[in-house]
Amino acid sequence: MVAESFIEALVQNWPVVLALALASYLIKNRFNRGLNKYPGPFLASITDWWRFWVVYKRRPEVEHIKLHAKHGDVVRLGPNSLSFSNPQTLKAIYGLNKGFTKSEFYPVQQSVANGHRLPSLFSTTSEAFHAQLRRCVNSAFSMSTLVQYEPFVDSTTDLFLSQTEKLYVETGKSCDFSRWLQFYAFDVIGEMTYSKRHGFVEENEDIEGIVKYLGKIFDYAAPIGQIPFLDRLLLKNPLYLLAAQYGLIDATFPVARFAKQRMAERYPADADKSASVLPSTEPKGKPTQPDLLSKFMQAKEARPDFMNDTLVTTMAVSMAFAGSETTAISLSAVFYFLLKNPVCLSALLDELDAKAKQAFFSNKETGVVTWAESQELPYLDACIKESFRLHPAPGLHLERIVPEKGAEIGGEWVKGGTIVGCSAWVIHRRPEVFGDDVEDFRPERWLVGGGKAGDGAMDSSKVVDKEAEEKRIKEMGACLLHFGMGSRTCIGKNISLLEVYKLVPTFLRRFEVQLEDPSKEWTVHNAWPKAPTEARLPHKEQGTTSI
Ligand code: HEM
Numbered sequence: 001m002v003a004e005s006f007i008e009a010l011v012q013n014w015p016v017v018l019a020l021a022l023a024s025y026l027i028k029n030r031f032n033r034g035l036n037k038y039p040g041p042f043l044a045s046i047t048d049w050w051r052f053w054v055v056y057k058r059r060p061e062v063e064h065i066k067l068h069a070k071h072g073d074v075v076r077l078g079p080n081s082l083s084f085s086n087p088q089t090l091k092a093i094y095g096l097n098k099g100f101t102k103s104e105f106y107p108v109q110q111s112v113a114n115g116h117r118l119p120s121l122f123s124t125t126s127e128a129f130h131a132q133l134r135r136c137v138n139s140a141f142s143m144s145t146l147v148q149y150e151p152f153v154d155s156t157t158d159l160f161l162s163q164t165e166k167l168y169v170e171t172g173k174s175c176d177f178s179r180w181l182q183f184y185a186f187d188v189i190g191e192m193t194y195s196k197r198h199g200f201v202e203e204n205e206d207i208e209g210i211v212k213y214l215g216k217i218f219d220y221a222a223p224i225g226q227i228p229f230l231d232r233l234l235l236k237n238p239l240y241l242l243a244a245q246y247g248l249i250d251a252t253f254p255v256a257r258f259a260k261q262r263m264a265e266r267y268p269a270d271a272d273k274s275a276s277v278l279p280s281t282e283p284k285g286k287p288t289q290p291d292l293l294s295k296f297m298q299a300k301e302a303r304p305d306f307m308n309d310t311l312v313t314t315m316a317v318s319m320a321f322a323g324s325e326t327t328a329i330s331l332s333a334v335f336y337f338l339l340k341n342p343v344c345l346s347a348l349l350d351e352l353d354a355k356a357k358q359a360f361f362s363n364k365e366t367g368v369v370t371w372a373e374s375q376e377l378p379y380l381d382a383c384i385k386e387s388f389r390l391h392p393a394p395g396l397h398l399e400r401i402v403p404e405k406g407a408e409i410g411g412e413w414v415k416g417g418t419i420v421g422c423s424a425w426v427i428h429r430r431p432e433v434f435g436d437d438v439e440d441f442r443p444e445r446w447l448v449g450g451g452k453a454g455d456g457a458m459d460s461s462k463v464v465d466k467e468a469e470e471k472r473i474k475e476m477g478a479c480l481l482h483f484g485m486g487s488r489t490c491i492g493k494n495i496s497l498l499e500v501y502k503l504v505p506t507f508l509r510r511f512e513v514q515l516e517d518p519s520k521e522w523t524v525h526n527a528w529p530k531a532p533t534e535a536r537l538p539h540k541e542q543g544t545t546s547i
Contacts (some may be wrong), residue, residue, distance in 0.1 A: 029079035033415040038068065038172045040076030048078045050228045056223040056303055058526050060239075061395050062426035073410060078226070081419040083397055085426045087433055087479040089260070089410040093420055094454055094486035099403035102488065103419050104228035109221045110236075111317050113256040115244030117236065120318040121491060136303050137315060140295035141491045144499055148290055150371055157368050159201050160184045160503075161510055167204060174516055178332040180311035182211055185328035188321065188499055193292040193319045194262040213254050214325060219528040222396060259316040263309075268295060292319060306415050319492070323528045326393040327496040330482075333391035334384055334504050336522055337441040339515045344383060344443055345508075351379040352509055367485065367509050374501035384500055388482040389428045390441055395526040397421030398484055424481035433479050446473055 010017050027045040036045065039433040044050040054060045067075045068085040075083045084093065093100060106123045121137070124130050139145060166174045183200035186368035190198040199207045203458055206212055224230050232238070243249045252260075296315045300307040355361065361373060374380065402409075402415035414420060429438040435445055442449040449464040450473075490496075507513070 031081045033418055035076055035080070035082065035418065035479040036079045037226070038076040038082060039071035044077050045079060048081075048172065051078050051081070052223050052226040053395065055133060055226050055526075059281045059524065061423060062528055063396075064423045064426050065429060074412060075422075077397075078419070080417070081399075081421075082414065083426070084410055084420060084422050085430070086410050087427055087430055090422060090427070090481070090485055091377050092407065092409045092477065093400055093422065094398070094484070096487055098407065098486075099345065100400035100407070100420075101127055101403075103399035103401050103421075105225035105396075108225040108228050108231045109217070109234075109321070111253045111256050111321065111490050112236070112241065112244070113260070113313070113317075115241040115246075116310075117241075118256070118314040118317065120314045120321075122318055122322050127487070130488070132306050133315075134487075136299040136307050136311075137296060138491070140292055140299070141494060143494050145295075146371065146494050149192050149495065149498065150502075151289060152195070152291065153188055154368050154480070155190050156184065156188045156197060156201065157503060157506060158366050159187075159197075161366060161368075161506070163204065164511065165199050169511065177335065177513075178328070179211075180332045181335075182325070182328040184503070185331065186211060186324045189319050189327070189495075190258075191291075192495065193316050193530050194266070195288075195291045195293075196265075198258065208254050208258070210254050210320070214321065215255070215527070217321075218325065218529060222527045225396075229261060235465070236312055253317070255320045256313070256317045258320070259313050261311060262293065262316070268500075292316065298376070320375075322490075323328075323492045323495065327390075329393045329501055329529055330388060330496065331500055331503060333393075334387040334500065335507075335513065337387050338508075339513065341441050344441065345442075348383055348505075349508060351377055352505055356509070361509075367506060368501055369505045369509070371498055371502060375504060376506060379443065379446060380501065380505055382446035384504065385440055385477070385480070388480060389434065389495065390439075392480075392482045393425035393529050394481070394484070394531065396422045398481065398488075422481060427479055427481050428481075432477070433476055448473070451471055465498045511512065 029046045036271060041050060048220045051060075054063050064077075064083060065076075067077075068083070073089075074084040087125045092098065102123075102125045102258070104125065106125060107117075107119070110120065110123045119126075119129065121130060121133050122131075164175070164180070167173065183204070183206075187197040187199070187201045189465060198210060200211070204296065212414050224234065240249070293312070293316055296307075300309070300312055329409070338348065355373075355377065360376070361367065361369060363370070398421050399421040401419055402414050402416050402418045406416045407414055409420060428434065431438055435442075442450075448466055448469040450469070483493045483496075
């Protein structure tokens with residue numbers, strides 16, 4: 001009787017009840033885990049929709065930098081989320097064996113094939129699964145294995161150079177260079193993984209809409225990842241996935257489809273040959289030299305108890321997911337900053353010319369610089385590091401969950417279950433590490449004696465404390481979050497460095513590149529990997545320089 005009248009009262013006063021329930025929910029959020037002591041936007045403290053909106057607007061890094069400038073080293077970004085900006089907190093959050101795990105932001109980025117999620121090295125939140133998988137495939141990415149992949153990079157680079165010549169130099173047409181670099185990066189990773197390019201550079205088009213599709217996925221994952229349960233209502237909706245499992249709809253990501261086609265070609269026993277619709281650059285069957293797919297297959301043979309076909313496919317798929325857009329963005333950034341800073345570009349060209357005069361470069365035919373040669377170019381190294389610093393490809397926080405027992409981070413005791421993280425965009429702008437001119441592109445900061453651009457930083461007559469300088473540079477390097485840190489650090493770092501360190505000098509030796517409108521800034525679109533959109537950067541090639 002009492003219960004009945006209570007329910008009746010609730011129903012009659014439902015607007016008040018609803019308002020009370022919402023208010024209690026917001027108050028609970030506000031005081032969640034005692035995080036109310038940390039500064040930050042009030043809205044952020046009561047709802048994750050604040051950070052959803054900030055990311056959705058595509059320039060969250062600007063907001064994050066502003067917030068830390070205003071509030072200091074710790075900022076509350078959500079009811080359960082803290083951002084740290086002191087570089088000393090990096091080890092506490094990302095250090096090995098600290099017990100932190102990836103947040104639910106990551107599974108939002110999982111690929112789907114035939115309605116099944118494909119947890120990958122990148123997206124898994126299980127440290128145990130991650131450790132096993134990483135052990136299985138680690139050797140495929142080691143520095144010593146790198147030399148085996150160089151011919152793949154060379155082959156795509158040769159094509160990229162000749163296509164640039166044909167499509168842009170000979171015609172005088174403008175080049176949307178960021179897009180062109182995307183095509184390059186996708187083809188390199190395709191060739192390295194399957195001994196077969198996707199065909200972007202050959203065709204000068206987005207084959208099967210893969211680039212567009214990945215862009216859409218990142219655009220989706222960045223804001224949805226701020227409120228991960230939304231993913232279960234949208235792309236990973238169980239009903240949608242079930243329908244895909246029964247073949248009622250096709251929920252397979254195009255990159256996963258491409259991977260399956262390549263696997264089928266490589267292992268014709270299970271092949272559905274009609275599935276191959278893409279232009280082939282290599283004969284079918286086994287590759288003449290080991291590619292990533294063959295390494296993943298070797299891992300399966302070595303650890304059949306753990307590695308299965310699904311994991312092999314997942315690894316192959318995640319190469320395109322994790323390794324193409326990020327590398328393309330990083331390449332774009334290097335070219336953009338060099339073109340925006342002609343003094344630096346000229347210093348780099350001088351370095352290349354001086355080496356060329358000593359007959360240093362071995363490839364006289366196409367001028368492709370070898371990895372070993374690229375490592376003897378200190379100013380190139382400084383320019384690349386400075387671009388990584390100023391425009392890190394990861395545009396959002398690398399989120400981690402504090403272990404259950406809690407943890408001390410930068411002198412603060414943070415309760416277990418709290419989402420914490422650092423943004424490379426914030427960390428890379430800490431003046432006490434990188435200098436007062438953090439907003440400037442100044443490669444010299446990475447050189448012993450690092451003076452102002454063009455003022456003789458590389459002047460050997462300048463008296464410098466070499467040891468102190470080396471220490472300063474080492475400290476800066478230790479704070480670069482471009483490739484992440486700790487056990488979840490980028491496994492493909494060496495591969496992307498191989499591409500960047502080879503392509504930049506090779507391209508600059510071959511082409512004279514200009515911005516279409518040097519007075520214009522590029523427009524940045526931060527969708528997690530952070531890409532420029534209006535990417536008409538390096539522009540009109542004016543013939544070739546001597547090789
Ligand atoms: C300049 C290019 C690249 C950048 C800036 C970059 C950046 C990153 C970052 C920041 C992480 C860590 C994410 C986190 O902790 O939340 C990561 C992880 C990863 N990256 Fe890269 N990456 C690049 C190139 C590549 C390439 C070429 C590949 C593959 C060939 C690759 C494959 C991966 C994988 C598989 C992971 C997950 C590693 C793990 O959790 O064990 N990346 N990358």
